Every structure is written in structure tokens, then in C-alpha cells.
Amino acid sequence: MTSPAQPEPRQEPTGTGLPLLRTWGMLYSAVAAIFGVYVLLLWLLTETFS
Amino acid sequence: MNALNWLDWVVLLGTMLGIALYGVWRTRGRSNLKTYLRGEGNTPWFVIGLSVMATQASAITFLSTPGQGYESGLGFVQNYFGAPFALILIAAVFIPIYQRCGVYTAYEYLGQRFDSKTRLLGAALFLFHRGIGAGITIYAPAIVISTVLNWPLNLTILGTGLLVIAYTVAGGSAAVNLTQKYQIGVIFIGMIAAFCVLVSRLPPDLTFTDALTVAGGMGRLEAVSFSLDPNKRYTFWSGLLGGMFLALSYFGADQSQVQRYLSGDSIRESRLGLMFNAVFKIPMQLGILLLGVMLFVFYQFEEPPVFFNQPAWAGAVRDAERSTSEVGNPLERLAAEHHAAYLERRARVQEWLNARHTGDAAQISQAQSSAQTANAALQAVRKRVSAAIKAANPSNPSTDADYVFVTFILSYLPHGLIGLLIAVFFAAALSSKAGELNALASTTTVDLYRHLFRQPQSDAHYLRASRLFTVFWGFVALAFALFAHMSENLIQAGNIVGSLFYGVLLGLFLVAFFLKPVHGTAVFSAAILSQVAVLVMFWTLEISYLWYNVIGCAACMVLSLVFQALLSTIPPRPPAEVSAA
Numbered sequence: 001m002t003s004p005a006q007p008e009p010r011q012e013p014t015g016t017g018l019p020l021l022r023t024w025g026m027l028y029s030a031v032a033a034i035f036g037v038y039v040l041l042l043w044l045l046t047e048t049f050s
Numbered sequence: 051m052n053a054l055n056w057l058d059w060v061v062l063l064g065t066m067l068g069i070a071l072y073g074v075w076r077t078r079g080r081s082n083l084k085t086y087l088r089g090e091g092n093t094p095w096f097v098i099g100l101s102v103m104a105t106q107a108s109a110i111t112f113l114s115t116p117g118q119g120y121e122s123g124l125g126f127v128q129n130y131f132g133a134p135f136a137l138i139l140i141a142a143v144f145i146p147i148y149q150r151c152g153v154y155t156a157y158e159y160l161g162q163r164f165d166s167k168t169r170l171l172g173a174a175l176f177l178f179h180r181g182i183g184a185g186i187t188i189y190a191p192a193i194v195i196s197t198v199l200n201w202p203l204n205l206t207i208l209g210t211g212l213l214v215i216a217y218t219v220a221g222g223s224a225a226v227n228l229t230q231k232y233q234i235g236v237i238f239i240g241m242i243a244a245f246c247v248l249v250s251r252l253p254p255d256l257t258f259t260d261a262l263t264v265a266g267g268m269g270r271l272e273a274v275s276f277s278l279d280p281n282k283r284y285t286f287w288s289g290l291l292g293g294m295f296l297a298l299s300y301f302g303a304d305q306s307q308v309q310r311y312l313s314g315d316s317i318r319e320s321r322l323g324l325m326f327n328a329v330f331k332i333p334m335q336l337g338i339l340l341l342g343v344m345l346f347v348f349y350q351f352e353e354p355p356v357f358f359n360q361p362a363w364a365g366a367v368r369d370a371e372r373s374t375s376e377v378g379n380p381l382e383r384l385a386a387e388h389h390a391a392y393l394e395r396r397a398r399v400q401e402w403l404n405a406r407h408t409g410d411a412a413q414i415s416q417a418q419s420s421a422q423t424a425n426a427a428l429q430a431v432r433k434r435v436s437a438a439i440k441a442a443n444p445s446n447p448s449t450d451a452d453y454v455f456v457t458f459i460l461s462y463l464p465h466g467l468i469g470l471l472i473a474v475f476f477a478a479a480l481s482s483k484a485g486e487l488n489a490l491a492s493t494t495t496v497d498l499y500r501h502l503f504r505q506p507q508s509d510a511h512y513l514r515a516s517r518l519f520t521v522f523w524g525f526v527a528l529a530f531a532l533f534a535h536m537s538e539n540l541i542q543a544g545n546i547v548g549s550l551f552y553g554v555l556l557g558l559f560l561v562a563f564f565l566k567p568v569h570g571t572a573v574f575s576a577a578i579l580s581q582v583a584v585l586v587m588f589w590t591l592e593i594s595y596l597w598y599n600v601i602g603c604a605a606c607m608v609l610s611l612v613f614q615a616l617l618s619t620i621p622p623r624p625p626a627e628v629s630a631a
Contacts, residue, residue, distance in 0.1 A: 024141075024142065024321070027325060028138045028141070028142065028325075031134055031137075031138060031325055031328045031329060032134065032135070032138065034134075034329055035131075035134045035135075035328075035332070038332050038333070039131070039274060039286070042124070042127070042273035042274045042336075043273070043274045045124075045262075045271055045273055046271060046272050046273045046274050046275075048266070049262050049263060049265065049266025049267070049271045050266050050269070050271055050272050
């Protein structure tokens, strides 16, 4: 069986650490911003109808 | 309520058996251990996302959550507020490590980072609580469906249990991913169809704004509360902190989830699959809760049953008839009171809606107040009904929230759609259960069997072992569901057991990722001591069981540092901790 201690080479995006960090960091920021929009909309729903 | 007719049966069996057979057929002839345990290795991110979602959303999510919306409104959605942040943390930190190490299970990584005993401890904590949970996954929907449809409970459990064992054994992780994709499709189609039928059955002159006004006026639209009151059940803060903690444990340290996102061919696919859930989990839960809120509005204009678990109500009426010495059955008197309270509430709600169209603020306020008073009166009758049912026979259930949605389905949906919605509940049960069985078998094969019996064997040998362990855990879950005679309290007990072990399990991983100086012996000792402390606290204190997630994790991390500091004072020996893969 394949030894898990010897991972197979994976096809990852090439590039230096910093641009990759920026790319993923932007995605994570976008997800956090979407969460902020959800909370804002739910808060408006609460305030409008309660 | 309607019984299933031939069309419903065709839809139900066609959907369930069709998806299972397709899964087996598409994954036939795959006899590679890696594919069996980790899937094809080319699973695209959206399939990973759907698979993660399907594993988490069990049948009870779709049965109970609308009832929760009906009873308490949207506030429960706040429990999921921490999930996006937990998923971001897992995507950023956990996934690259798991993928780089090429592990089959999360606990295998603990062996690489620490030592063999810590790996076995992590695997044992997972197997214990998930093994119990797998029984509940099958039992909880079966008890509700078999009650309302008058099906034999054991046959329902056996039918769903054997079906999921069959296709999980045959196709492994690849079959689980494939079937979950279609099962979640059935779930979405069914839930959207039910929502559309529900909205179409609201009174024609009731606008969507009117419906929201009625729901909000009755306290069902309080979706966000920034209250700091610790006694308030759902708040923004408890959801954000407690929810993040729970999601971290579940998505980061529970093999049933880790296995799903490890099936991607790269870090990118796994991360995007989790981000899919970070974005869509809250809207999905909100949609299900909103369905429950709309059911609440619907039952302002259609008379709800006295007790939504109607077989339990009928049984209690019979019990009361036999045992009472009074003239007239007290439960029947309560039913008459319920009817009168319903008519009063409907009239007051209609007056309120009429007043809204006059634009007179004072009149609107007075009419709203009257409607709220009438609603409170009806809720008071419902509480007395619950108490009377329990008094008639202590073994009767005291709550009926789980039966609200299924009662609506059987009473108001057309045939065909009824079959589809029953299929939704079973699809959700099968998809969760398949993910759990797959994870239990992988952990048993990789972390116990292969690890403890070190004589190297062929891939084919371990593949056979994986299949056997899938069958073994499937039958453990079936036995638990068939013979445990679970009550509502026992189902709750299953959740408690999870919380007692999740905290320490997460603690092991957080120490591994973030406390680099800590070694195996320190973290192992800290985990054992923390687990004992959590169990002692559970037996001696009366705090919400959710807190044990936080306590177990924090204790494990702090004690690890303390033990490592103490061990560092001992003169070093030659390095004995080697990679335990």
C-alpha cells in the first residue's frame, strides 16, 4: 500500500508564497464579507418586522 | 393525513434505489485501496462542497428544523454564524497539512506529528462517539416516518440501513461522493417544491409582506440578537464563538468530514469545496427555518392539529378514556378549547391585517396587541395539551416539533410530491450515514488494523479489510438503532456524548498545528487528563453540554504546554519519537 509518509507530488498552482497568500487571502476576505452581508440583511429583517 | 399511494411509492423507491444502484454501477470494478478510502482523487470542488454539505445535513435537519422555525422562529440560524470562520481557518491551516502529508485519516497525521499512542487516542475518541452517532442517524428519522405512516419501525431501520451498507461497501468513498451529489439534488428539489406549495396555499389576499408582518409580530423573525444575556439561548455572540468552536471540531477533526474534502485532487479543490459551504451553509439553514416560519403563518389561517404527533395524540386520548373516572375525556375538552382558541386567533390576525390597510397607527397597534394575546392563549392551550399527553402515559412524547413539517407534507402536498419529500428525508439519512460509515471503516483500517498489525499486507488485503469494517460498523449502527429503544432523551444523549469528546479531539489537532514545541508524551498525557476532567465535570456540574467542547479543547492545550514545560526539565534522552506512519 502507498506509504502516507511519502506523499505523491500534487499539481498545485505555481508562484511565490506571497501572491498565493494574496489570492487565497482575497477569497477568505470575500467569504467573510459575504457573512457580513448576511448578518446585515438578517438584522434588517429582524428590525423591520419585529 | 394522506397515506402514500402508488405514485408516491414509485417516486420514493425509484429515487432511493436508483441513486444507490447508479452509485454502485458507476464505481464497479474499482479495486484500489486509495480510491476506496479517498475517492477518485479528481473530485471537483463543487462535488466536495455538496458532499460535505450532505454529510453534515442529516434527515433530522430537514425534519426538525422547520419545526424549530415554527416554534421559535429564525433565531436558531445564529448557531451557524461561526461556521464560515471555522471553515476559513480549516482551509488555510488544516487542509494544506493533511494534503501535504498524504494521509488517509486525520488521526494518521497525529501519528506523524506526535507518536503512535496519540494517533490511537485520536482514532479511539472519534470511533467511540461517531459509532454511537451512526445509530442515531438512522434511528431518528425512522421513528418519525414510521410513526406518521404507520410503518413497522424495525423494517424502516433495516431497509435504510442495509441499502446504505450495500452501496458504501461496494463503492467506498467514490460511491459516497457520487450518491451524495444526487441525494443533495433530490433534497434541494424537494424542499423548494414544498416551499412553493406552502406559499401557494396561503390566503390569496395575503401578500408576502403581510406574511412576514404576521410572523414578525408573533416573534418568529428575530434572526439576530446582540443580547449579552447568558440565559438567552441563541445570540449573535454565542453563535459566533460557540458555533465556530463546534464547526472547527466537526469539520477539522471529525474523519467523516475530513474524508470528504481529502477526496479532492489538490489543496485548491478541497479549499474551494469548504468555501462553498462557508458561503451557502447559512442561507441553507435560513431557508429551512423560513419554511418553518411560513408554516407558522399558514397555520394562522388553517387549523393546526391539537398535537402534531397525531398517533401519540390518538393514543393518549384512548389512554385517558380508559383511566379517567370523570364524565367526558379531559383531552377532548382540551381539543375543544384548542379549536376555540384557534378561531379567536384567526379572527384577531385578520383584524390586524385589515387594520394595516387603514394606515391608522393606533388601530394597527391595538389590533396587533390583540392578535399577540390570542396567539399566547393558543400557545398556552398547546402547553396544557403536551402536559396532558405526558400525564396520560409517561412514555408519551411531550414535544411535537419534529412532526410539524411531515404533517403538512402528508396533509397538503399532492401525491408524487409526498413521495419526493419522504425521499428527501431518506436521502438525507443515507447521505449522512454513508459518510459516517466510510469514515469509521477508514479509521479502523488505517489507524487500528494496519497500524497495530504491522506485518505489511497487499492493497487487496487492506481493501477487503476496509469492506469488512464498513459492514461491521454498519451492523453496529443497525444494532444500536434496533435494540437501544431510544427515546427523545437518548437521542439528546448521543449529542451530549459527541460534545464530551469533541473538545479534547480538537485540542489534539490545535496543539499539533499551533504549539510546535509540544511533543507526543505531553499532549497525550494532557488529552487523557482533560478527558477525565471533562467526564468528572459532566457528572458533577450542571452546565450546558456545549461548553464541554470549549473546556476540553482549552484544557488539552494548556495542559500540553504545562506538561511539555515539566518534561523539558528532565534531561533529554536520545530521540525516540519517529514518524509513526
